Amino acid sequence: MTDPAALLAFADELADAARAAILPYFRGEHGLENKAAAGFDPVTEADRASEKAMRALIEARFPTHGISGEEFGEKPSQDGYLWALDPIDGTRAFISGLPLWGVLIGLSFEGRPLIGVMDQPYLGERFRGFPGGAELVTRDGVRPLKTRSCAALGEATLSTTDPYLFKDAEAEAFARVRQAARLQRFGCDCYAYCMVALGTIDLVIESGLKMHDVAALIPIVEGAGGRMTTWDGGDALRGGRVLACGDARVHAEAMALLRG
Amino acid sequence: MTDPAALLAFADELADAARAAILPYFRGEHGLENKAAAGFDPVTEADRASEKAMRALIEARFPTHGISGEEFGEKPSQDGYLWALDPIDGTRAFISGLPLWGVLIGLSFEGRPLIGVMDQPYLGERFRGFPGGAELVTRDGVRPLKTRSCAALGEATLSTTDPYLFKDAEAEAFARVRQAARLQRFGCDCYAYCMVALGTIDLVIESGLKMHDVAALIPIVEGAGGRMTTWDGGDALRGGRVLACGDARVHAEAMALLRG
Numbered sequence: 001m002t003d004p005a006a007l008l009a010f011a012d013e014l015a016d017a018a019r020a021a022i023l024p025y026f027r028g029e030h031g032l033e034n035k036a037a038a039g040f041d042p043v044t045e046a047d048r049a050s051e052k053a054m055r056a057l058i059e060a061r062f063p064t065h066g067i068s069g070e071e072f073g074e075k076p077s078q079d080g081y082l083w084a085l086d087p088i089d090g091t092r093a094f095i096s097g098l099p100l101w102g103v104l105i106g107l108s109f110e111g112r113p114l115i116g117v118m119d120q121p122y123l124g125e126r127f128r129g130f131p132g133g134a135e136l137v138t139r140d141g142v143r144p145l146k147t148r149s150c151a152a153l154g155e156a157t158l159s160t161t162d163p164y165l166f167k168d169a170e171a172e173a174f175a176r177v178r179q180a181a182r183l184q185r186f187g188c189d190c191y192a193y194c195m196v197a198l199g200t201i202d203l204v205i206e207s208g209l210k211m212h213d214v215a216a217l218i219p220i221v222e223g224a225g226g227r228m229t230t231w232d233g234g235d236a237l238r239g240g241r242v243l244a245c246g247d248a249r250v251h252a253e254a255m256a257l258l259r260g
Numbered sequence: 261m262t263d264p265a266a267l268l269a270f271a272d273e274l275a276d277a278a279r280a281a282i283l284p285y286f287r288g289e290h291g292l293e294n295k296a297a298a299g300f301d302p303v304t305e306a307d308r309a310s311e312k313a314m315r316a317l318i319e320a321r322f323p324t325h326g327i328s329g330e331e332f333g334e335k336p337s338q339d340g341y342l343w344a345l346d347p348i349d350g351t352r353a354f355i356s357g358l359p360l361w362g363v364l365i366g367l368s369f370e371g372r373p374l375i376g377v378m379d380q381p382y383l384g385e386r387f388r389g390f391p392g393g394a395e396l397v398t399r400d401g402v403r404p405l406k407t408r409s410c411a412a413l414g415e416a417t418l419s420t421t422d423p424y425l426f427k428d429a430e431a432e433a434f435a436r437v438r439q440a441a442r443l444q445r446f447g448c449d450c451y452a453y454c455m456v457a458l459g460t461i462d463l464v465i466e467s468g469l470k471m472h473d474v475a476a477l478i479p480i481v482e483g484a485g486g487r488m489t490t491w492d493g494g495d496a497l498r499g500g501r502v503l504a505c506g507d508a509r510v511h512a513e514a515m516a517l518l519r520g
Contacts, residue, residue, distance in 0.1 A: 027460060040442055096417050096445050097460025099359070099383065123359065123383065157356050162446065163423070164438075178424075182300055185356050186422065186446035200287060200357025 008115045011105045014054045015119035018103040021049040027097050042091050050087030080110040084215030090189030100191040106215025116216035127194040129219030145224035147246030148199035153253045156202035157183040159192035176257040193217040196246050197224035209239040227251045231258045268375045271365045274314045275379035278363040281309040287357050302351045310347035340370040344475035350449030360451040366475025376476035387454040389479030405484035407506030408459035413513045416462035417443040419452035436517040453477040456506050457484035469499040487511045491518045
């Protein structure tokens with residue numbers, strides 16, 4: 001098995017390439033298209049340029065690794081390593097000029113999350129998760145990431161990207177947790193999970209997630225001491241309904257409310 | 261009357277002082293307190309330090325100017341000039357580690373908005389509005405602000421800080437506009453109005469605003485070519501229910517839907 005530190009250094013190269021590909025498009029012409037037959041599912045030239053740049057680097061350096069990317073699909077793994085790439089998580093924020101989108105780079109080995117990077121090019125922030133820890137790298141230096149203690153949901157800050165994405169029973173489940181929490185913040189996509197790792201938000205609840213939405217975030221949240229699972233306590237790498245918490249007590253309380 | 265350019269340069273000094281006062285508290289210990297008897301209305305040492313620093317500068321340089329600040333109340337104007345200060349607009353975002361709060365510095369003369377500054381210390385972004393224009397100042401330079409063209413609400417991106425802040429008839433009015441818009445973003449406080457000025461968001465709808473929430477933003481939105489009024493088309497400086505749009509056609513369509 002390759003040294004995780006070497007793989008993390010390579011993930012930094014991927015994030016650097018994505019930064020260079022995306023930044024010229026931010027708050028400029030970005031070739032917006034709608035992927036959805038009905039509704040609005042935006043994709044831009046920036047998403048495509050970011051994923052292409054990362055895939056080219058992986059294929060050159062690790063041709064036996066698999067790749068699962070949001071825009072260009074699946075390349076099977078020949079050796080158990082699988083890169084999950086979301087070239088811009090939060091394209092809706094990106095096209096709105098808001099800086100809370102991010103590049104997600106997750107690497108799993110034989111179905112288990114190994115390392116993860118969430119890079120915010122405009123802010124120059126890079127959140128890195130790895131076996132045994134997590135850290136935030138900025139222009140000013142490196143800061144270890146540690147979730148904060150939170151004894152109960154009544155003291156917690158909750159986040160989700162868009163409360164209107166939940167429908168029917170999911171909407172009712174989310175409403176139960178929302179009404180129990182002290183404070184709520186919306187609109188953050190991957191950035192909210194990194195705030196859990198930083199210890200400034202206590203939990204994130206989302207649904208309808210794909211593997212490329214979560215693979216990078218699990219090592220960051222868990223490396224910082226948090227818990228990230230599906231709503232029923234299962235493997236978050238499956239995606240779907242996901243719950244990320246800084247404190248296990250909040251995780252247990254939220255799971256019970258989500259169950260109803 | 262004092263030259264508006266000199267007053268804008270002085271507003272920059274206020275923003276510099278607020279930045280220095282606030283940044284040490286961001287994502288650190290900030291002495292959170294709850295101002296509300298029921299519910300949660302947070303204030304921090306950073307809010308107080310920011311407003312104190314700005315008030316001291318105004319009182320020293322322009323002792324006849326009035327001051328209306330969120331944390332330390334009203335000082336009447338003796339000459340028609342009134343500074344409206346929100347030391348941290350978006351304290352909920354601030355305490356959650358999210359960088360979309362801002363320092364709001366508005367100056368009105370005889371009840372009419374004259375200049376406005378929205379400063380985001382962590383991003384190093386400063387949005388400035390003045391008679392005849394608006395601009396964004398960053399570490400990389402100065403960029404003129406110009407709202408974008410948007411023919412109809414069906415093509416528009418809508419923002420509000422928290423959709424659950426609207427109650428009863430207000431909630432129904434907001435829902436009518438939300439359902440007509442193409443895309444919605446939440447959680448941005450003052451930052452959303454600056455995205456209207458930048459031309460990346462088309463409209464912002466809020467209610468329950470105070471003068472210090474809006475005074476700085478009117479010159480920025482209108483200097484960039486947008487319209488900012490109350491929901492019924494009145495003077496936005498009154499606060500309350502506020503509608504800010506980049507394109508007058510969207511403003512007219514949203515006003516009609518808000519009226520019901």
